[in-house]
Amino acid sequence: MIFKEYDPIKKKMFQVIDNDGKVINPKYMPEISDELVLKAYKDMLFARTSDLMILSYQRQGRIFTYPPNYGQEAISGAVAQIMRKEDWLVPAFREMGTYLAKGASLKEIFLYFMGYEDGVNFKNAENFLPYSVPIASQLPHAVGIGYEIKYKKKDQIVFTFVGDGGTSEGDFHEALNFAGVWNAPVIFIVQNNQYGISTPFKFQTASEGIAIKSYAYGIKGIQVDGNDFFAMYKAVKESHESARRGEGPVLIEAITYRRGPHTTSDDPTKYRLNEEEEAWAEKDPLKRLKAWLIDRELYDEETEQKLIEDYKKEIDRQFIEAENYGPVPIEDIFKYTYADMPEDLKQQMVEYQKFLQWKEARGL
Amino acid sequence: MNMVNAINNALDIKLAEDDRVIVYGEDVGVEGGVFRVTEGLQKKYGAERVFDSPLAESGIAGTAVGMAVAGLKPVIEMQFSGFANPAFNQVVSHVSRMRNRSRGKYSTGMVIRMPYGGGINALEHHSESLEAIWAHIPGLKVVIPSTPHDAKGLLISAIESDDPIWFMEPKRIYRAIKQEVETEKFTVPIGKAKVIQEGTDVTIVAYGAMIREVQKASVLAKKEGISVEIIDLRTIYPIDKETIVDSVKKTGRIITVHEAIRTFGVGAEINASITEEAFLYLEAPPKRVTGFDIIVPLPKNEPHFMVTPEKIFYEIVRTVKF
Numbered sequence: 001m002i003f004k005e006y007d008p009i010k011k012k013m014f015q016v017i018d019n020d021g022k023v024i025n026p027k028y029m030p031e032i033s034d035e036l037v038l039k040a041y042k043d044m045l046f047a048r049t050s051d052l053m054i055l056s057y058q059r060q061g062r063i064f065t066y067p068p069n070y071g072q073e074a075i076s077g078a079v080a081q082i083m084r085k086e087d088w089l090v091p092a093f094r095e096m097g098t099y100l101a102k103g104a105s106l107k108e109i110f111l112y113f114m115g116y117e118d119g120v121n122f123k124n125a126e127n128f129l130p131y132s133v134p135i136a137s138q139l140p141h142a143v144g145i146g147y148e149i150k151y152k153k154k155d156q157i158v159f160t161f162v163g164d165g166g167t168s169e170g171d172f173h174e175a176l177n178f179a180g181v182w183n184a185p186v187i188f189i190v191q192n193n194q195y196g197i198s199t200p201f202k203f204q205t206a207s208e209g210i211a212i213k214s215y216a217y218g219i220k221g222i223q224v225d226g227n228d229f230f231a232m233y234k235a236v237k238e239s240h241e242s243a244r245r246g247e248g249p250v251l252i253e254a255i256t257y258r259r260g261p262h263t264t265s266d267d268p269t270k271y272r273l274n275e276e277e278e279a280w281a282e283k284d285p286l287k288r289l290k291a292w293l294i295d296r297e298l299y300d301e302e303t304e305q306k307l308i309e310d311y312k313k314e315i316d317r318q319f320i321e322a323e324n325y326g327p328v329p330i331e332d333i334f335k336y337t338y339a340d341m342p343e344d345l346k347q348q349m350v351e352y353q354k355f356l357q358w359k360e361a362r363g364l
Numbered sequence: 365m366n367m368v369n370a371i372n373n374a375l376d377i378k379l380a381e382d383d384r385v386i387v388y389g390e391d392v393g394v395e396g397g398v399f400r401v402t403e404g405l406q407k408k409y410g411a412e413r414v415f416d417s418p419l420a421e422s423g424i425a426g427t428a429v430g431m432a433v434a435g436l437k438p439v440i441e442m443q444f445s446g447f448a449n450p451a452f453n454q455v456v457s458h459v460s461r462m463r464n465r466s467r468g469k470y471s472t473g474m475v476i477r478m479p480y481g482g483g484i485n486a487l488e489h490h491s492e493s494l495e496a497i498w499a500h501i502p503g504l505k506v507v508i509p510s511t512p513h514d515a516k517g518l519l520i521s522a523i524e525s526d527d528p529i530w531f532m533e534p535k536r537i538y539r540a541i542k543q544e545v546e547t548e549k550f551t552v553p554i555g556k557a558k559v560i561q562e563g564t565d566v567t568i569v570a571y572g573a574m575i576r577e578v579q580k581a582s583v584l585a586k587k588e589g590i591s592v593e594i595i596d597l598r599t600i601y602p603i604d605k606e607t608i609v610d611s612v613k614k615t616g617r618i619i620t621v622h623e624a625i626r627t628f629g630v631g632a633e634i635n636a637s638i639t640e641e642a643f644l645y646l647e648a649p650p651k652r653v654t655g656f657d658i659i660v661p662l663p664k665n666e667p668h669f670m671v672t673p674e675k676i677f678y679e680i681v682r683t684v685k686f
Binding site for chain 1: 390391394395396398416417418419420421422423446447449450485486487488489490584626627656657658659661662663664665666668669674675677678
């Protein structure tokens, strides 16, 4: 059991492969088919290629502020292979791989960051809440869903995400506490990417890590190398099985690094050094998994270049579709505010339409 | 100076002359704030006086209560107005009530600064104008500047105030307006509105980023021969009724403009006051041009929500022709 051996009190981070993709912890190498590993790698590569494309679209002024996943892809990449259709996903905003796995289209992701609410409607995805921008505020929702799952005796698990900065918010602690008391089937994944915008982890907490905080709430916890796909897969898989057995919530601290900016509005050169970024580049999740795949002769550079070319075409196709989404009816900005639009609000909408007619008539 | 420079300058002046002043919040230290408002201050005054806090708005406001009752002058930043909501409990239960609860023994003189408002193509929760909610809390004063000059003078007054000040900065015009602002210390009084344009036909009361829109609307009105008096409210609470009432007694008409939603907003308060205190001077019903009673739409539809010069002009014409 990894939870015993990697009890947070022992201050041991769970790892399976090293920076070169060599298995250093064979005892805990997950049972996973080569096909699934390859699929996971491709998912991660797709997310990374999308992020890089989005950065260039953003620079061209074709999309607004966007939070890239660059460097953190193994976390979502692992969850994506385990999360089932019936499981819930309660996201933060930096887990692209899980959104796509849940059934969101890249086009929808684009739409949201182009400024359309429709982008978080996720037409083909079930049990998937919209992104949560107010930090950590989504975590108690995951626990409430967990309560419903227990109450209705369903075979479902809730996945929810937060960053290291978010663990300072009261909602993080309240959610863990509720989850512990209710023994709710929730997997909390903290993407500890070392920075909350510009603020380094050491200013968020005097604690040596986040996983250890599970102790205070009486729940399972584990610190995992979040850039190690196999370790993440194993930890998420065991958490999922344990929660399905009714053994309650798990707090997974995934140690990673946000290689890009917080969002496209952020400039990391203001607050961190090149040397640090280079050191983390050595631990890059795609680099490590690719080395493992190549070593097993499951993959090669040529395949990668071909995949990237195909992905770029697909990403661009979906981006252009999103760009051509067109205007949405004015009524759309009013009608979802209440189940039934109050008379007063209806009046505001009617008045606005009158104004638009007047404006047109006046040639303004 | 633009408004960012002016606020930075005000903080600089107060940090230099008063060692009780402590500036903190999310990313305000090393980075100097996401809008660079506190840039350079940590370097100049050290990390004991200007620093990055953990990411927790309730904690930021709550610790500021402790600092203030112990004699410090916290000037805290909420990264965006829409992220200040976790601090609501601390603000409504303690920041605003400590003086009254302790029968004047303890006060919570502090400044809670934040960028607010729409029109910059921002993500969810980055565009709200929630001044009416905060102005509804007894014990709290709410200030919104519209120019770099006023931002500096009002912020210095706010830091020197014994009351807690909710200081809302219209981020849409953070860098849009530049003016000569003296680098020496000066203050602008809290609780005083300013007539920034005299006129005879209609009074328009506005604040923050809306002032610029009103000025554009008044140009459209002028072409139609309508003379607009513009009042920059500057302080939401305590509201300067005298300046507004005097103006309405002259013009006989009033329109309040705000980008915040309409119902139970600042416009409702102003129009109620005018009805109470200048009823017999009115030649038309007091009107409002505001956001709709909805969540601020994401950027693609936000332009429908925003108050524009044309929307204001439309209401001016209707009011004058009533």
